[in-house]
Amino acid sequence: MATALLGLFIISSLFERLTNKGPMLWPVIGIIPSLVLHVNDLCDWITKALIKSDGTFHFRGMWMGPSGIITADPSKIERAAISEMHSSRFVAYSLQTMEDLVHQKLLKIMEKLAISKGCIDLQELLLRFTFDNICIAAFGINPGCLSLDLSDIPFAKAFEEATEITLLRFVHAPFVWKPMKLLDIGFEKRLKNAVQVVHGFAEKTVKDRKNMKANNFDSLNNNADLLSRLVSAEYSDDNGKNIFFSDKLLKDFCTSFILAGRDTGSLALAWFFWLIHENPQVERQILDEIKEILSYHFAKNDVIVIPSEVVFTTEELKKMVYLEASLFEALRLYPPVPIDFKEVLEDDVFPDGTLVKQGSKIIYSIFSMGRTESIWGKDCQEFKPERWTKDGKFVSENQFKYPVFNAGPRLCVGKKFAYVQMKMVAASILLRYSIKVVEGHHVHPKLTTTLYMKHGLLVTLEPRLSLK
Ligand code: HEM
Numbered sequence: 001m002a003t004a005l006l007g008l009f010i011i012s013s014l015f016e017r018l019t020n021k022g023p024m025l026w027p028v029i030g031i032i033p034s035l036v037l038h039v040n041d042l043c044d045w046i047t048k049a050l051i052k053s054d055g056t057f058h059f060r061g062m063w064m065g066p067s068g069i070i071t072a073d074p075s076k077i078e079r080a081a082i083s084e085m086h087s088s089r090f091v092a093y094s095l096q097t098m099e100d101l102v103h104q105k106l107l108k109i110m111e112k113l114a115i116s117k118g119c120i121d122l123q124e125l126l127l128r129f130t131f132d133n134i135c136i137a138a139f140g141i142n143p144g145c146l147s148l149d150l151s152d153i154p155f156a157k158a159f160e161e162a163t164e165i166t167l168l169r170f171v172h173a174p175f176v177w178k179p180m181k182l183l184d185i186g187f188e189k190r191l192k193n194a195v196q197v198v199h200g201f202a203e204k205t206v207k208d209r210k211n212m213k214a215n216n217f218d219s220l221n222n223n224a225d226l227l228s229r230l231v232s233a234e235y236s237d238d239n240g241k242n243i244f245f246s247d248k249l250l251k252d253f254c255t256s257f258i259l260a261g262r263d264t265g266s267l268a269l270a271w272f273f274w275l276i277h278e279n280p281q282v283e284r285q286i287l288d289e290i291k292e293i294l295s296y297h298f299a300k301n302d303v304i305v306i307p308s309e310v311v312f313t314t315e316e317l318k319k320m321v322y323l324e325a326s327l328f329e330a331l332r333l334y335p336p337v338p339i340d341f342k343e344v345l346e347d348d349v350f351p352d353g354t355l356v357k358q359g360s361k362i363i364y365s366i367f368s369m370g371r372t373e374s375i376w377g378k379d380c381q382e383f384k385p386e387r388w389t390k391d392g393k394f395v396s397e398n399q400f401k402y403p404v405f406n407a408g409p410r411l412c413v414g415k416k417f418a419y420v421q422m423k424m425v426a427a428s429i430l431l432r433y434s435i436k437v438v439e440g441h442h443v444h445p446k447l448t449t450t451l452y453m454k455h456g457l458l459v460t461l462e463p464r465l466s467l468k
Pocket residue numbers: 058059060074078134257260261262264265268335336337340341403404405406409410411412413414415417418
């Protein structure tokens with residue numbers, strides 16, 4: 001019964017997400033066989049999609065292409081990407097491009113909106129921001145989702161559609177979607193078209209970079225985005241043998257990185273802004289912290305007149321301890337990846353004595369863990385950034401207690417990047433605007449692979465002229 005309900009819950013969430021797009025005949029037909037499936041079967045499909053035949057895990061980002069799932073081999077390209085992400089060159093590049101995007105695009109759109117006194121779906125705006133941000137950082141291309149008129153970008157749309165439709169394969173029995181794929185009908189047809197657009201983009205990007213390597217190596221070598229580095233730098237394996245990345249691996253890297261970095265940062269920020277709205281005392285404390293940082297430069301009789309050109313330096317962002325605590329706390333209550341799963345490689349015993357057999361698939365809810373009394377105490381449902389600070393310093397938690405970014409050797413590669421991104425966006429916006437959630441707008445979580453707000457976050461912006 002419980003498994004049927006869980007199945008129903010997952011299916012209905014996905015169903016709801018997609019009902020405003022296209023005819024829903026196929027999903028309806030698919031629900032009947034899906035409902036009678038045991039949850040283990042569901043797990044089976046999911047894990048089959050993510051676990052390679054040798055038992056190792058792929059990137060979280062999975063992609064269903066015309067020939068099935070394409071995944072990036074973590075043992076090679078990911079290790080190289082990790083080392084590049086930690087290089088001072090990439091850190092400086094990503095910081096500068098992030099700053100440009102915030103100040104020249106995101107804040108300009110917000111300024112226009114504030115002047116017109118209109119309302120906007122902040123979740124959607126932040127998703128646009130993180131899409132452009134991750135594309136610039138990963139392969140040096142700005143798709144342009146943050147144009148002033150917020151027009152639709154076909155590549156971004158296709159990416160979103162492909163991600164959504166891919167999920168339908170997990171809630172339909174293979175005998176439902178496989179014939180659809182063969183006949184090129186229903187959601188499989190839409191998936192094929194969307195994937196073609198995304199693959200076209202990835203193929204062209206990789207080809208251009210390889211051409212650059214052949215014809216203009218110096219200029220490629222000056223590029224600091226991850227893809228250029230992966231194409232131009234030399235890597236070797238543990239035995240000192242040179243590694244060259246195939247076009248396919250590089251293409252998969254492009255799509256996997258967008259998948260990993262797009263929803264996560266934006267959804268975390270959307271929940272953070274909503275929690276701040278609901279907890280004005282937290283907003284006040286964040287503003288006090290910002291005021292203290294700015295007061296050296298801009299204070300006049302204890303009032304800071306906010307100069308429009310303030311750009312926070314990395315050092316200043318590091319000093320924002322309370323802001324960091326608020327972001328950690330928002331992620332505890334609303335983790336962008338709410339559910340994750342693992343496969344047991346060897347027989348083992350959980351701390352509570354539960355035996356887990358090799359080959360078992362384990363789904364765990366990060367969302368529930370963040371709200372469990374035995375882990376976080378009686379006030380586990382409350383938004384309390386103070387739980388992350390002691391004597392004015394940030395106190396971090398054990399990764400296994402707080403697996404929001406995963407834990408152990410496969411910790412999220414983008415964690416540092418995400419924190420700089422979230423702090424920069426949150427501080428830059430809060431300094432300039434008071435965000436007001438539109439009256440009567442209901443905020444509810446919606447469970448897909450990432451934790452969206454079901455109806456988005458409709459807000460208006462009130463410009464802040466000074467900090468008292
Ligand atoms: C608040 C923001 C973020 C959260 C909460 C988050 C969370 C996670 C989680 C839970 C995983 C593990 C998934 C699994 O079990 O396989 C993961 C993996 C990963 N994340 Fe993030 N992520 C965030 C932002 C980012 C960003 C911005 C990037 C890219 C710049 C990124 C890149 C990756 C990659 C490449 C992996 C795969 C790592 C591996 O399998 O070894 N993430 N992330």
